Amino acid sequence: MNKIAIVALLSAFVAAPALADNTGKFYGALDAGKASFNDAGGFPNPGVFRISGGYHVTPTMAVEASYSKNADSTLTDTTGASATISAHSIQFAAVGSFPMNSEFDFIGKLGIANNTADASSNIGSSFSASSTNLMFGLGAQYNLNSQTGIRVQYDNYGKVGGSNGTAKGSDITLGVAYNF
8 A cells, every 4th residue: 555655646746747837936734634543542533733834846746844733632431540642743745746637636745754642641640752754645635726725635644652652643634725
């Protein structure tokens, strides 16, 4: 699966030029959605908010830096003991776009993510752990005009909670991107 995603992303880098050329322009984006922690012991999936900034290197490739923050996720057992996980991530990625027409682009991301998870319980224990992983993302963007687009994305950040952590973080978001 990862090989297919990488091939699709690399194909997007060499795709036909976009109809709205934003080469040499900066952009900003705000995204919100739902995060997921696979293998996290039953913790509920929290909401997520992401702010991003990027630069269009070519008509079909950009570089992007992002910060995402997950809402707290709390798990309570039948005895009243509870634990809360809070996570955030900083990502740096190459973003390829494959224009289908003047309004619609497919998006692919490949980069690194530094993930930090903080956990605490109501019985007094807590810990914090971080790890840096390969990240990838896939999505689509509907361009309202040459400056503003609405985008939906799936991003996978790899392990959350240290190099020995088993939880893997991902999210699905809906957002807006604006070219300056």
